Amino acid sequence: MNTKPSLRNDWTKQEIEEIYHSPLLQLVYRAATVHREWHNPEEIQMSTLLSIKTGGCPEDCSYCGQAARYHTNIKVQALLSIESVLEHARKAKDSGSSRFCMAAAWREVRNNRDFDRVIDMVKGVNDLGLEVCCTLGMLTEEQAVRLQEAGLYAYNHNLDTSEQYYEEIISTRTFDNRINTINNVRKAGITVCSGGIIGLGETHADRISMLLTLANMPKHPESVPINALARVAGTPLEENPKVDTWEMVRMIATARIVMPSSMVRLSAGRIEMTEFEQAWCFMAGANSIFTGERETLLVTPNPGVSEDMQLLNTLGLKPMGKREEVRVD
Template identity: 50%
Template sequence: MALLRTAPAPKLDELRRLYELPLFELVHQSRAVYTAHWPDPEIQLCSLLSIKTGGCSEDCSYCAQSSHYDTALQPERLMEKETVLAAARRAKAEGATRFCMGAAWKGVKGGDAKLDAVCGIVEGVAELGMEVCVTLGNLDTEAARRLKEAGVTAYNHNIDTSPEFYPKIVTTHTFDDRLRTIGEAQKAGMSVCSGGIIGMGETVTDRLRMLEVLAGLETVPESVPINVITPIPGTPLGDAEPVDIFELVRLIAVARITFPVSKVRLSAGRTKLSREGQALCFYAGANAIFFGSKLLTAPNPEANEDLRLLRDLGFKPQAPYTDVPVPDSVAATV
């Protein structure tokens, strides 16, 4: 779904004023925005699978899959199509409505054999009636077009943090490289899932600058994931300190106010949150989660735990294609 800006994007000072409000006043405002635009008690359940793990040439300081760091992760080849489809069927049976696939690559280009393989997998997942999201690194124009035609509804490409702090986290590509790929995905007609990670040593200003940049895009992200770092031994951020729950709630609330019609996804780091902490995040405006026991390489709550929590809070899973268009290539199958 293309979410064109219809009002001036908020600037850093405005975001800071929101963030610094008394917590209950901020959450009161974010809750009002949430209920005005998302009146149904629904949470989008997105399952995430690493279809090609490890051996990545990039040096993202938080990532177990980087070949620059000595972690316990063993590189694996691209999964076979039938293995991925079996995982997608299990995810659908558990209640997931969007299936996200990640590959530890610098990127893909038109003409790459690996792009052909991924497009074949995408076509199979789309035929199951699930929304399809992929994260494959940088894209060129041809790769973006191919993915859209295969049935990708959303491209995940987080900007991670502020442009100022980004070089302290990644040196093998630039912040502008991230923005270029977001532009390619949007030009091809895919929606974009883009947010960031907190707990990497950044300041509150860095977190708010991240939101400012995303809000300034001509087409804002369809979903905005807010990840809490999962420290991985062997990476430069393996000793990162835990994030205070109220800092997370504040950022989710500001994101909800900033992106009223985008999904705000409570993403990595939920295993460290209590049920009460997650409930407060949902109350502040989060309306999507990654669902299933594993997020690429990091642990996640078990599916039955999530379903019980959502049931206790009065939520139901959002149906697929509720607010994104059905791709032409799969319209007849859903």
């Protein structure tokens, strides 16, 4: 008998506030229960994120070391070759990853030879039997269709923060720009990966507002990354305090409850977490991590494959295989 509750897209801010601010142990227990109703609690999806074009971005995202206007130690790297990317994808698959994500530090996709090369990368990674994800900046509907036809499974475009706080973090594109790209991805039939970052100086109300926007989309994002700010020297937010792990647990648990069918991804910030802290995040409903042989998440430090496999083994967890898209009417 199927006892899953129906998915909701009509949450009120007050409802999410009550969930978010509930006593922590009660919140985690509720989230863990929802997680078991919708997912196999013994599986964690291993995803690999590769920067295929690094640095030199014209945007002014206050947290990002790849913005050209900030003086960081990140080296600009031109778009990688197709074969180089496919070699990374093969290694990722051999290491247990079922999802391979390619990121380019672009403001927006342009219809040129670089985009043609990305299309060929998507085809090649798809042929390897991996879920293919891209994050390339703003995207038109026509460009999204090209990516879908090439075999793209998911497109990442994070909201980053609430609509109300957004202009404090980024001025070179609007919150509506982000929503428009997500809508274009949906229209093309690609699954959506969209979440945000905590530790930007936002309030609890901002975090709740961001989750409200995601949870009330016509269809929940299939993937919801929850990132802790990775403080990059040379960026405006480099002196922000480290995000408290209990804040991450609270965000993950709330996301799991209001978007139960989504993959909730424990993303940036894991390098500063102990095994115990990561285990709490898994108990709260996170069921995906980013890993890789380079031990970086784009341009910031991240645990490596062997470390992550040891963690999963300690906790009695196992890597998830490639999934078929889950459709919920």
